[in-house]
Amino acid sequence: MELIDTHAHINVEHYSADRAAVIERALAADVRRIINIGYDLPSSQASVALAQQEPLVWAAAGIQPHYASSTTAADLATLRELLQQPKVVALGEIGLDYYHDRAPHDQQEALFRQQIELARELSLPVIIHSRDAHTDTVRILRDAAQDYPGVMHSFSGDWEYAQACLDVGFYLSFSGPLTFKKAVELHEVAKRAPLERILIETDSPYLTPHPYRGKRNEPAHVRLVAEALAALRGVDLATIAAATTANAERLFTRLKGNSP
């Protein structure tokens, strides 16, 4: 059995004391690949560096909407270079964040669209972060990324929003909150979404699943997300592992062929 954690941030300082042990535990939990995600230029650079040094790790690079006001043309040129490095499989995470709301919405949209364009030029799939911005996210994706390969990372929302994302052609990626008893809306989405459009992730160090809630998350726990998905859909863990791994390889085409 093979699991892929399609979204983690293990380059961050939370893991500086025990990163090797974290990767060992992931392996022991059948996690064979981890996609480490950048959210600004320094984290994207760290992500690519980590991927080049760890056989289990692949990288994504991108600039989150928080930095929409300060991102320059030179930054985008640096990002373009990074995206062409070995083991980079996607552009992300990018999108809109009206919850933290650290940049004006028109600037968030502009940076989002610029990076979708960059992804198209480099033929890379996109990883979308959307918080409290569902309507605008769907509007922009319909306009700029209809049928373009991409994933709604750590999906949260109701079935109607899920359908809109599926209609754009995107995958839905589930994370720790799927294991929470009270996440009824999310459970419904996880039951109804087509199996061939589902991914799993941890978003480590955030969104720790039950029963480790409140502690630091880590890629090994993607297995708990897969187990929750299996229970909700009434299938076994091996079925979920096989499907989500195949889905990740279909979306992130550069993941294929170099499995350690």
Ligand SMILES: [Zn+2]
């Ligand atoms: Zn993330």
